[in-house]
Amino acid sequence: MAQGPRENIDEADRRAGPIVLSVDAMGGDQGPKAVISGMAKSAAKNPDLQFLVHGDAAALRPLIAKAKLDDRVELRDCPDVVSMTDKPSNVLRHGQKTSMWSCIDAVKTGEAQAAVSCGNTGALMLLSVMRLRKIPGVHRPAIACLWPSRNPAGFNVMLDVGADIKADPRDLLQYALMGCSYARNGQEVRHPRIGLLNNGTEEHKGRPEMREAHSLISRAAKTADYDFVGFVEGVDIPSDRVDVIVTDGFTGNVALKTGEGTASLIRDLLREAFQYSPLSRLAAVLALTSLKRLQKRIDPRRVNGGVFLGVNGTVVKSHGSADATGVSAAIKLAFKLGQKDFTNRLAARVAEGSVLVEEDNRRSGT
Amino acid sequence: MAQGPRENIDEADRRAGPIVLSVDAMGGDQGPKAVISGMAKSAAKNPDLQFLVHGDAAALRPLIAKAKLDDRVELRDCPDVVSMTDKPSNVLRHGQKTSMWSCIDAVKTGEAQAAVSCGNTGALMLLSVMRLRKIPGVHRPAIACLWPSRNPAGFNVMLDVGADIKADPRDLLQYALMGCSYARNGQEVRHPRIGLLNNGTEEHKGRPEMREAHSLISRAAKTADYDFVGFVEGVDIPSDRVDVIVTDGFTGNVALKTGEGTASLIRDLLREAFQYSPLSRLAAVLALTSLKRLQKRIDPRRVNGGVFLGVNGTVVKSHGSADATGVSAAIKLAFKLGQKDFTNRLAARVAEGSVLVEEDNRRSGT
Structure with a gap:
């Protein structure tokens, strides 16, 4: 580090x-x-x-x-x-x-x-x-959201979750730079681990533009001072493998709402389970503190706030x-x-990141 | 009906x-x-x-x-x-x-x-x-999965969840026809409600090809004998608004794995919550039957089986x-x-659906 x-x-x-x-x-x-x-x-x-x-x-x-x-x-x-x-x-x-x-x-x-x-x-x-x-x-601003996760911070950052339905590889690189700045300033993660959302973790997976974005984000990692963990899958979004998940706004929006829907279904089923019998209702009383602690961890209100980057x-x-x-x-x-003073810090990061990536590209002759 | x-x-x-x-x-x-x-x-x-x-x-x-x-x-x-x-x-x-x-x-x-x-x-x-x-x-075969839902059947069908990373509007129409046949034969849903996964439910939302698919699936609904509920969002995947969710294999794969990841995180947090104190451990014993019932509802092993359509x-x-x-x-x-004899029934549906759609298109002059 x-x-x-x-x-x-x-x-x-x-x-x-x-x-x-x-x-x-x-x-x-x-x-x-x-x-x-x-x-x-x-x-x-x-x-x-x-x-x-x-x-x-x-x-x-x-x-x-x-x-x-x-x-x-x-x-x-x-x-x-x-x-x-x-x-x-x-x-x-x-x-x-x-x-x-x-x-x-x-x-x-x-x-x-x-x-x-x-x-x-x-x-x-x-x-x-x-x-x-x-x-x-x-080029394209993004909306970043917080996602309850297994990380010590309790949250991961995901972007874009709906500002724009399209994103080309350069946009995804900028999302990586902006998400990195947000994780530092909003979530106090010094050296964020960035993952690129795909339909598999193997390098040959996904659409051609995903592989191009993989290469861009990977090349910028050192100069922009983050770890790139490569492709991640939906199952990694709430994991401790990664701090920032980069994706286009269409996929990010679907993933965010799928997570919300799943959590809400489980919450309701849990409530039903504890109302099933007198014994389960008694158990619910005894478990109240534990259940409240769980509820707090996954309460969507606590992670409320999409930030426009x-x-x-x-x-x-x-x-x-x-x-x-x-x-x-x-x-x-x-x-x-x-x-x-987040906006100015983020602007500095993006400017610096872009310059460093250009230099890197020039050096590697691409 | x-x-x-x-x-x-x-x-x-x-x-x-x-x-x-x-x-x-x-x-x-x-x-x-x-x-x-x-x-x-x-x-x-x-x-x-x-x-x-x-x-x-x-x-x-x-x-x-x-x-x-x-x-x-x-x-x-x-x-x-x-x-x-x-x-x-x-x-x-x-x-x-x-x-x-x-x-x-x-x-x-x-x-x-x-x-x-x-x-x-x-x-x-x-x-x-x-x-x-x-x-x-x-044109493109698809993988259909089952998803725990609020429906009486307990499950919804989603496709494609990863056979192909691309799908054009015609493919999405075929997914609707195939998903419909699978819901009938695999899930005993007589008159399936089909939804098209998008980043919002308003008709102007999404990429242009999504709007074209919306129009195709909508026009085929009557002849192919399903209800088209229009665009659905990630939050609707486990809902009782819809029986079959149609999407491309990239988005479907991300959504499926996001749902799995979210459910697994909540399962682990629930376990932690009940191991927190002697009182919560006692509560867990009393709640065992209720928790097992919940576990069974969302157990990914019970919905195991992606079907190639x-x-x-x-x-x-x-x-x-x-x-x-x-x-x-x-x-x-x-x-x-x-x-x-599912394969033959599905083939009949696809053939019939395609013919009927063509006729419908000719009649409407498109």
Whole structure:
């Protein structure tokens, strides 16, 4: 684990003092109440948190007052809301007065260090790309999610899980570089192990573009300071073989939702199993603490927060159906990334990575 | 649920009397002992089962004798074994003396009604395609798996889970027709609901070829007598919204293994949770029956058996690491399909489906 001077970028002190998060209070399935409750949960634990809240001021003001957040919140009144069914292109054309637009713009102007929204993913991504612009050198931004795993950290990072349905080998290399930076800054993994998701671990497996991506990511490993473990399979996503799983947004989205569906089925079957007989109900009472511990490990609300990587600003997409616990997890993540000046670090990594890969390619004559 | 005369195909009586299964006893991770034990388990429950067993006769004979299977088994001595790392193309060129080759050929000659192997999937698929040939009209054969679900049957069917990494819209339509036939004959679902796996359920989602496949499968629904529920997401795979999930082999393979990985992580965390304290260990004892019931529902051994669809013969691929319980599940499935003369029914469905789709296309002028 030799640490080059570049590692100092990540070792720099965190930004001291208050962090302002820009929060889109509208657009989630559970309404503004869940968002404000989530903010209150986080604010109670963290005195350094300040909020810029965007939405219907008349509806939000009493909620904020009730949550005793008046001195932590600045409110921006926005007459419009992006709904879950709005087409992203329409939002871009006509959405200037929406809470989502205002939320992203507060990051653009530098008033806030990161944005959080539970709204329409496609619209949030398109607004982020168009208003914040892509980081130089990034072709396709990506959404990174956290996945409960056997790793000591308890989570793995996977990207892209749905920003773009396509990714060519160069994009997959950039996902590796960006995922690596996110694992360092968001998950405190110093020397991330990167895996490329495929339908088998043998080097001859998969589509030709997968093998090309394998070669690119492998060649960049040393210069960009990560371990490349090669191809990984679906079964490795929650494993301790790897810290970052790289894939295209179509496959990543299917995998993420398959994992959610499987976990939810098992949770329900477990509940049924413990309600089956008086004896099993007694067992459930005795096992309550154990079961709660398990529940906490695999609770999707705790890993709530897809991070948009590759745009000039930190944007955290909370699950549309997030409750207060879920929103609070997304806020905690946004705070951490804001405090670390994540966007600039990631941009530095991508720039440096790209340059080093070019040099490497020149040297190896490819 | 109007049933046309075509439905009679599926309502015909099962083949009476003994069914001969061709079993490749070599090549699984657990060796021939697990295979013979699995056969013994099945044979004890089912007097109509007969076996043609392929492999190293000197090693197999004592195992068969010990399992008291002598009168149910005909042994074919094969000097060679296909290993898990053998390249399929090499097996095709030099594998004439392997147990896998002999196993498939017994289906080709009609000596057995179905084949079962725990060996190398790629080699088994290539041998099946080259020795048995594709069913007329099928472009890409597929592997269909069973997935624990909320449906009354307890399982959904998904295909392709790894026969081919590519699939164009016409292939996906054929997967729908073949999956439909398998759900009828293997899972007793009369009027299967078909879903097309995508990164969202809205009709504008996904790659262009997904939207084309959507249109093809939708137009064939009435004539081929299934319900098309449209796009489904990963979270729907274990749901009760759908009976058959159609996808390309790359995505299906990743989804299958992601589901396996997630279930295995939760199983381990559950075990840990119940070993945490004396109280939780006591709870585990009380909950034993309930937990076993859950375990049985999600036990991957019970859903063991990927079926190759689209070749002239029924071939069941058992998991490489299958133990006796897993092998026995694969044998049960092969028996059921053999008894129903599945291959011919599927061929009829595909032929009929293709014709009807062509007619439909002509009528609608496309």
